[in-house]
Amino acid sequence: MIKDVVCTFCGNACDDIEFEGDYGRNLCPVGEAKFARKERIKTPMINGKEVSYDEAIEKAAEILKSSKRPLLYGWSSTVNEAIRLGVIIAEKLGGIYDQCSSVCHAPTTLAMIEQGIVGGTLGQAKNRADVVVFWGCNPVEAHPRHPTRYSVMARGFLTRGRSDRRVIVVDVRKTPTAYLATDFYMIKPNSDFAIFTALRSIVNGHEEAVPDRVGGLKKEELIELAKTLESAKYGLVFFGLGVTHTRGHERNVEAVIKLVQDLNKKTRYILQPMRGHFNVVGSGEVPAWEVGFEYAIDFSRGYARFSPGEFTAVEALIRGDCDAAMIVASDPVAHFPKKAVERLKKIPVIQIDPHPNLTTKIADVVIPTAIVGIEAEGTIYRMDGVPLRVKKIKDTNYPTDVEIMEKLLEKIVR
Ligand code: SF4
Incomplete structure (x- = not known):
């Protein structure tokens, strides 16, 4: 038995894989396919x-x-x-x-050069986060063990798993990850920047500046989402190519970085890009x-x-x-x-x-x-x-x- 093997497929890099012969325990189906691949x-x-x-x-x-x-x-x-x-x-x-x-994720790099990033580790997601947001990303399909190992269901020092977490999914379609969500917000394509900006206005006490609808969401929904974000003791926003590769690109990422900076005036938040390889x-x-x-x-x-x-x-x-x-x-x-x-x-x-x-x-x-x-x-x-x-x-x-x-x-x- 070889223990603590790191899966070299997705950005999760799960480091708890155990190998007995060719059988790898703890691998997800995607990781299994990588380790079983014979074509050379x-x-x-x-x-x-x-x-x-x-x-x-x-x-x-x-x-x-x-x-x-x-x-x-x-x-x-x-x-x-x-x-x-x-x-x-x-x-x-x-x-x-x-x-x-x-x-x-090049737009993320460009945005970080402009704004910096309020970063953290997946350990913080697992051990501390009570509000987890997945924005424009779908870990259930792209990073299959992310929800169980680090985010949605993971048990940590200060969290008892799913029952302790509010999970928010924001996307342009109902992805498999959306089925894990406490709250799912379906938004219009290419509206991320406008929605981040509206949320920033609400978080900063300027609700009156927000129009009745932004990016397919009613003003009441935006206020509800902002209040949920603010209610976190420790919040975490994961974002993916749905943010970096829609209209606005690095400006979208800058906007979500600023939103997380604003949330940090009220509570503790970190931001994490969902990286692929x-x-x-x-x-x-x-x-x-x-x-x-x-x-x-x-x-x-x-x-x-x-x-x-x-x-x-x-x-x-x-x-x-x-x-x-x-x-x-x-x-x-x-x-x-x-x-x-x-x-x-x-x-x-x-x-x-x-x-x-x-x-x-x-x-x-x-x-x-x-x-x-x-x-x-x-x-x-x-x-x-x-x-x-x-x-x-x-x-x-x-x-x-x-x-x-x-x-x-x-x-x-x-
Ligand atoms: S989620 Fe699956 S593919 Fe990704 S590192 Fe973990 S076991 Fe490998």
């Missing part, structure tokens, strides 16, 4: 032809060194040690470092402590510059700024817009990943690696920024992402 990239390849690791790494280094401005993208499903080396490689090459947040936080934290920025980082002038919309992967590809790409632990072909994918098809692409995906089909060089959290250990950041050590529970002949990055760096600086 079997050998390194150059243009679809099987080659040795040395040949593939040599070819990858050659592509990167001859590129004027390579894009190094992905990183949210690997360990911090590999990400750190990736940032150094991007700097040495004068390339662009970007990560999966640039197509999900198990180390998407690390793919921002590591470059932040290496070079000062989280994503969209360009090194072409010999120092780090941050400019979202300019150095974010999609925009840099669409403009044709990058003449090679290295994709680590990600699948941009499945997620990027068509024009960005078309550009990827035209330039040399190196893929470093344990599993085949759509990016494998267009990659010139494919380097398979050990699966983080199963065959490779390392450090990750959970969605609340708490660092965790992920374990290796099986031996493998595949090299780790860190080993591949070390070899690439050695060849690049040679």
